[in-house]
Amino acid sequence: MDAIDDANQLRETPKNEVISFFESTPLLKDAAEIEKSLKEFVDRNTSSSGNLNGKANRVVCIASGGTTVPLEKQCVRYIDNFSSGHRGAASTEYFLKAGYSVVFLYRRGSCQPFCSSLPDDPLLECFSVADDSSIEALFVDALHVETVKRAITENRAAWIITDSLFSSYFFVLNAVAEGILLKLPFTTIFEYLQILQLISVSLRDVGPSAIFFLAAAVSDFYIPWESMALHKIQSASGPLDIRLAQVPKMLSVLRNEWAPMAFHISFKVGDHLVLFDMSLSAMDVKDSFVRKYIIWFHDYNNNIETDTDILLAKATMALKKYKMHMVIANELSTRKEEVIVVTEQEKVTVRRDCTRAGAEVESPLVELVVDRHSTYIKKFDA
Numbered sequence: 001m002d003a004i005d006d007a008n009q010l011r012e013t014p015k016n017e018v019i020s021f022f023e024s025t026p027l028l029k030d031a032a033e034i035e036k037s038l039k040e041f042v043d044r045n046t047s048s049s050g051n052l053n054g055k056a057n058r059v060v061c062i063a064s065g066g067t068t069v070p071l072e073k074q075c076v077r078y079i080d081n082f083s084s085g086h087r088g089a090a091s092t093e094y095f096l097k098a099g100y101s102v103v104f105l106y107r108r109g110s111c112q113p114f115c116s117s118l119p120d121d122p123l124l125e126c127f128s129v130a131d132d133s134s135i136e137a138l139f140v141d142a143l144h145v146e147t148v149k150r151a152i153t154e155n156r157a158a159w160i161i162t163d164s165l166f167s168s169y170f171f172v173l174n175a176v177a178e179g180i181l182l183k184l185p186f187t188t189i190f191e192y193l194q195i196l197q198l199i200s201v202s203l204r205d206v207g208p209s210a211i212f213f214l215a216a217a218v219s220d221f222y223i224p225w226e227s228m229a230l231h232k233i234q235s236a237s238g239p240l241d242i243r244l245a246q247v248p249k250m251l252s253v254l255r256n257e258w259a260p261m262a263f264h265i266s267f268k269v270g271d272h273l274v275l276f277d278m279s280l281s282a283m284d285v286k287d288s289f290v291r292k293y294i295i296w297f298h299d300y301n302n303n304i305e306t307d308t309d310i311l312l313a314k315a316t317m318a319l320k321k322y323k324m325h326m327v328i329a330n331e332l333s334t335r336k337e338e339v340i341v342v343t344e345q346e347k348v349t350v351r352r353d354c355t356r357a358g359a360e361v362e363s364p365l366v367e368l369v370v371d372r373h374s375t376y377i378k379k380f381d382a
Ligand code: PMT
Pocket: 063, 065, 082, 083, 084, 085, 086, 087, 088, 214, 215, 216, 217, 218, 219, 220, 247, 248, 249, 250, 251, 265, 266, 267, 268, 269, 330, 332, 335
């Protein structure tokens, strides 16, 4: 089978899966509100004079944190995906600094931009920016006075006010108030994929100036809503036997249909042993495209496979299969130190600057992404 047949086969299969996934998904309660805030965000940031953050009409959607898979409709238990959300939160900071406007699609309770060193404290929710935007003029919302009073008696409020990191929190409040940062939370796989679809459709007119930076750890398996237990599954009935359906890979739909002009970046996470087993058992070997790569994967490794070789093979496969512009490969254990950026033309290792205290790998990573995105946009200007 030639490359065109391979591509058709890959495009058609997920489409049916995607339709049935969305048909059986519980509807988002606040879809209308999200659509409205997205529309306002896009209008504000894509005017003829450029976005509010200075870089002409450039917007990035950053997906961050892990999705959950509920086991019951009145959810008591769920399956989770590992991700602290640090990658997405830190990248949001660097994209904002680079002049992009950011839609931050994040898991509730995961790391937040400019707040990664702050404790996860509901007290922070009690402050907002006053009209004159000065930090001294921060006031406490009347509704939250009791929380603050309690915090003062517990000796926590002084920490908040005196800590220099508070200015970071001020920055994020300001970014939201100025309209260059739109934060949209999710918990379940159902919420995540529906909001991602709303975002991509809203950003469609932004064309090549939009980036999708998909750092979220997305569940591969789920229980379809119609076959899910309503209430807490009882332990009295003995061992639990559940069958999980496969979540359709939304990358190809996002790339081909929802936002075909945008610059697409996905992530590949490596964990040597798991990856090796999964690559052989979980793939459909009848698929000639995949078979070709498994064969190549064996030839390539030729008994000298290292964690990096295997990860790069998976990243290259994802690049071709989903027609990504960039796949960012990272190992779980070293993800804060280095990543490898894989494109059609190059493989670039990006490392944290170890000579600078507090330096993060997301700083040079975002710099590289911005550079490649600029080149991508120029192709459309020509
Ligand atoms: O959050 P941290 O603790 O800082 O860790 C960061 C990270 C390791 C989670 C991050 O850098 C990372 O690698 N994220 C992607 C992990 C992942 O789930 O990979 P995957 O092989 O399951 O998916 C590959 C890509 O397809 C991802 O970009 C994912 O967003 C996307 N996907 C996955 C499943 C699905 N049904 N649809 C998708 O679009």
